[in-house]
Amino acid sequence: MMPGDSNMTSIVQRIARQALVTFRNTPRVGEADGKSFLENHSKLKSLMTEVRAADLNLVPRRADDISPPPLQYHSGVPPVTYMHICETDHFSMGVFLLKSGASIPLHDHPGMHGVLKVMYGKVRISCFDRLERPAGSPQQDEPTLPQAQIGALRRSVLRCTGEYTEESGPCVLSPDLDNLHQIDAVDGPTAFMDILAPPYDPDEGRDCHYYKVLADSEVSNSELKEKEVWLMEISQPPDFWCGGEPYPGPEVCL
Template sequence: MMTEKIDRKGNENGELKKKRKRQKIGMSRVQKLYRTCKQVFTNCKPGVVPSPENVELVKSVLDKMTEADVGLRPNMPYFKSTVSDKPPKITYLHLHECDKFSIGIFCLPPKAVIPLHNHPGMTVFSKLLFGKMHIKSYDWADNLLPKSTTPGDCTGLRLAKLKVNSKFKAPCKTSILYPADGGNMHCFTAKTACAVLDVLGPPYCDPDGRHCQYYYDFPFANMSVNDFLVPEEEQSEYAWLKEREKPEDLTVAGALYSGPNLV
């Protein structure tokens, strides 16, 4: 009887381990991303950056993802060029949003542009799933302000330092920006049809003051603003940003996500 009980228990434990292994193997990458984000952002607040270890956890999942992991194909209607004078329509696929983080996908046809905008108090992961894209990003350069000046003077201009101004082609590593570093204000321009998987922690929230602000950017040398001591050889690394209303020609349409389910 004792041997039978031990054998039965051993068999049960073995079956349980096999079941867990099958579940782990069968977990989709997008499900793994959701679970990882849930773990990483649980105790995060606006302006609080996850630990380097937790940032790496999210990045390691995203780095391996492709369009197939979220049920996308480059020949889908979202990515087709249209003959029109208007800028191409961008499609946003909503996967998940809570007060801690959001997951979504921007689908861009060729020449589509997500204008320069900010991410207040957020840590943002952007993974180019397929295609080619140009990314331009800035961080505020308030450290160069004269002591008697506050950010955003009467001209409405505020100095920013260029962080990224490059083309990216999938497959490539995940881009990460932080509340005050890494290119918090960025602009995406689709060189070909492409898709970007975004993780925001925390997401935008107007009542909490985390709304999306858009900007114009002007070369440093084009504006005669005094008291900023930037050496001439470094001036190409800086620009003046000015707040603007959401561009009237920016069209972002929501669509149903049809990839693997999140549980």
Template sequence: MKVGEKGDVVGAEEVERAAVAKRRRAGEGGGGAVGRRGRRRGGMQGAAAGVQRLFQACRHVFRGPGTVPKPDEVHLLRAMLDRMRPEDVGLSPDLKFFRAKDATQGPPTITHTTIYKCPNFSMVILFLPRNAVIPLHNHPGMTVFSKLVLGSMHVKSYDWVDPEPDTSVSSCSSSSSDSELRLAKLVVDDVFTAPCDTSVLYPTTGGNMHRFTAIAPCAIIDILGPPYSIEEDRDCTYYTDFAYTHRPKGWFVFLFGAADDTGDLNNVEQDQARLAWLKEIDMPRELKICSVQYRGPPISDK
């Protein structure tokens, strides 16, 4: 898909303002039964228009791998997602994805559906039954917008203390299995309940590694720019986290490059409560994800 040369954020905002003005004008006319029917049709059309406008904004904002949206572009997408309702993408709490699973059946299955995907971005929905867990994982080189539209979930997220560690001095670290650990700082550790604000994470900040745990059945709209791609070295990596007190001897030399860098060490020591060691692991066997066809309001990429 080719993005038009004039496809900037200003254009997306103008489209949205025009759509809002049109809906307001439509709501001013008509009465009685005809007016009520018109409002019902308007609600259905409004849902389709909402997801279409979101798609158009994504097409303007995400221009390919290696680019990060500008602050005004982030503001635009965030504002659009903040207004998204479950019905805008064809959701309701009655869908089978949200039904509680019996504990004897093992870990709940997470359901995934793709609204749209191209090399520049993807729009997906995640359905988590109660107690379902998306393990701690990363988003390499990606900007991600997450909007909880149904339910309640606990989010725990981290950023690396050193986004680009100097691996040339790795021989100074412990030679045991602890040498695979890497220091991260806690960004979010809280419960979110819909409706709530959209969260944004960036390639190296904002909580790039996160874990979702469904407290109540929930649905999340995720926009990823660019999407995961094994071919382009953006595969998903999973982690397990350990308390900061689990640190191995000599690891600070690996992280900071000099054993006598007391300023950095003191800063780390004073912030122990928000630090953890992350270790890369294989995809957890208990993780069950299935894909289904998107059946919400359609979008047009023309």
């Protein structure tokens, strides 16, 4: 099989190869090869638009499967599972499967790109951007909280909330846009293919952090603009954890 023979190569393999080409040399802002990156990124999004559950040998789960009670989660059944497809120093690729009513809580992707494509079911994705406050700017709208919690605050803006199905194009995030998001299963079980570039790596400063949106009652002296919110970094929510299961689809070689 020749590397360029797309007729003989699974779409999963082609996506992985394109991801490697796209993210092997991610340009910094303003670098001359930014155009090349955008072209490769566009090719990757096009391939992700085409992929379907059958290409990964995924059989859509039924509503089981109907929304299990919270106590079942605590008895050892994870609300979310992950199928590992492949990983390099430049990107990781896999499939997340969410049970009915499950959520991946609001979290960030420090310095990372991402592409998410629903395989079956429906997800609701809420995307936030962090707003950097200029050094020395006033803090008059900062929530009144114990001093120990102030350092965990992040001024952010809710950019969009949308629902995605297998017929939708991919959801894309970058280090600067839509970098924080929450993913909720809607109306039953769902699964999505996920590419992150580069992968999470705490040793390289790419650890996953979780957040909650502060309710209006928790914020005093606040005159935030529309859609601007305060996020507080929190520990991983106790009702969320991710298990693993085997990936049944075509092998990927890089």
